[in-house]
Amino acid sequence: MxxxxxxxxxxxxxxxxxxxxxxxxxxxxxxxxxxxxxxxxxxxxxxxxxxxxxxxxxxxxxxxxxxxxxxxxxxxxxxxxxxxxxxxxxxxxxxxxxxxxxxxxxxxxxxxxxxxxxxxxxTPESSRSNDGVVTDLLPPKFKRSLSISIREDEEKVNTLLNKNEAQRIWSSTLEKLRTQVNKPNYQTWFKNTTGLNCDENHFVVGVPNSFIADYLSKNQRALIEKTLGEIVGRNVSVKFMINT
Missing domain, CATH: 1.10.10.10 (Winged helix-like DNA-binding domain superfamily/Winged helix DNA-binding domain)
Incomplete structure (x- = not known):
C-alpha cells in the first residue's frame, strides 16, 4: 500500500x-x-x-x-x-x-x-420494549444532567403560540437540516422530532426520549438555532422537551 x-x-x-x-x-x-x-x-x-x-x-x-x-x-x-x-x-x-x-x-x-x-x-426504535412502549435509553441519574428544565418548559407552555404554527416552522427547519447532516444522523436524531411550541425568542422541540434530547442539546444546538433563525428571521433559543 x-x-x-x-x-x-x-x-x-x-x-x-x-x-x-x-x-x-x-x-x-x-x-x-x-x-x-x-x-x-x-x-x-x-x-x-x-x-x-x-x-x-x-x-x-x-x-x-x-x-x-x-x-x-x-x-x-x-x-x-x-x-x-x-x-x-x-x-x-x-x-x-x-x-x-x-x-x-x-x-x-x-x-x-x-x-x-x-x-x-x-435509535429511538432500538429502545422499544416488546409491547411497543418506548422506554428511555438513559438511567435516572444521567437524565438529571440534561441541560433542560422540563418543569420550566411546562410553566411557559401556556404563553406559547399555537402548536400547529410551531410544527409548520419545524417542518421547514427539518427540510433544511436534511441537506446539512448525513442521512444516518438525520434518521437517528431528527426524524422523530416535532415542533411543540414557540414564542418570539424561544422554540420548543419535542423529542422521543432523554437520550436524543441530550445529544441534540450538546451536539446540534448551534446548527438547529442557526437554521431556525433563518426560517423565522430572528435569533431563537431552542429547548428540548420529551414528548409525553
Missing part, C-alpha cells in the same frame, strides 16, 4: 485516563469485578465507543480467562447502565452498548484512521 493510500484498521488499544481512579461512578460500582469489567472493556470499544452488549459475547471479548458467571457479568453490566457509564440497546434482536463519554476521554482520537464501526447506532 502506497503512502498516499489511506489505511483503516481497528485500534489495538484505548486511552485510560488516570482520572478514572477518582471517578465517582466507577467507584460506585459494587465490587472490583464490575470495575475490572468496565476498565477492561475500554480497549475493545470501536471508534464510536460501541461494542457488543450481550453478557455472553461481552465476557468472551473482555474477560475470556476469568471464571465469571454470565449472571455476574449481566449484573455488572446493569450496574454500569444504572450509573450512566454505558447505554445498552437492541437492534434486530442483538444487544449492543456504547459509552456516552467515549470521545471526551479519548484525547487525540483519530477516527479517520480506524475502520468504520460495524455496530449499528442506537
Amino acid at each position: 502506497s503512502k498516499c493510500q489511506k489505511e483503516e484498521v481497528m485500534a489495538r488499544g484505548r486511552m485510560l485516563s488516570k482520572d478514572i481512579s477518582l471517578d465517582e461512578k466507577v467507584d460506585a460500582l459494587s465490587d472490583d469485578t464490575a470495575r475490572l469489567l468496565f476498565t477492561w472493556m475500554i480497549p475493545h470499544l470501536d471508534r464510536e465507543g460501541r461494542m457488543y452488549g450481550d453478557a455472553q459475547v461481552f465476557k468472551s471479548l473482555v474477560a475470556p480467562r476469568r471464571h465469571y458467571s454470565l449472571r455476574k457479568v449481566e449484573k455488572s453490566l446493569k450496574e454500569m447502565v444504572n450509573l450512566g457509564l454505558i447505554v445498552r440497546y437492541n437492534v434486530n434482536g442483538n444487544t449492543f452498548l456504547f459509552t456516552p463519554n467515549f470521545e471526551k476521554h479519548q484525547t487525540g482520537l483519530r477516527k479517520e484512521r480506524e475502520s468504520p464501526s460495524q455496530i449499528p447506532s442506537p
Whole structure:
C-alpha cells in the first residue's frame, strides 16, 4: 500500500485516563469485578465507543480467562447502565452498548484512521420494549444532567403560540437540516422530532426520549438555532422537551 493510500484498521488499544481512579461512578460500582469489567472493556470499544452488549459475547471479548458467571457479568453490566457509564440497546434482536463519554476521554482520537464501526447506532426504535412502549435509553441519574428544565418548559407552555404554527416552522427547519447532516444522523436524531411550541425568542422541540434530547442539546444546538433563525428571521433559543 502506497503512502498516499489511506489505511483503516481497528485500534489495538484505548486511552485510560488516570482520572478514572477518582471517578465517582466507577467507584460506585459494587465490587472490583464490575470495575475490572468496565476498565477492561475500554480497549475493545470501536471508534464510536460501541461494542457488543450481550453478557455472553461481552465476557468472551473482555474477560475470556476469568471464571465469571454470565449472571455476574449481566449484573455488572446493569450496574454500569444504572450509573450512566454505558447505554445498552437492541437492534434486530442483538444487544449492543456504547459509552456516552467515549470521545471526551479519548484525547487525540483519530477516527479517520480506524475502520468504520460495524455496530449499528442506537435509535429511538432500538429502545422499544416488546409491547411497543418506548422506554428511555438513559438511567435516572444521567437524565438529571440534561441541560433542560422540563418543569420550566411546562410553566411557559401556556404563553406559547399555537402548536400547529410551531410544527409548520419545524417542518421547514427539518427540510433544511436534511441537506446539512448525513442521512444516518438525520434518521437517528431528527426524524422523530416535532415542533411543540414557540414564542418570539424561544422554540420548543419535542423529542422521543432523554437520550436524543441530550445529544441534540450538546451536539446540534448551534446548527438547529442557526437554521431556525433563518426560517423565522430572528435569533431563537431552542429547548428540548420529551414528548409525553
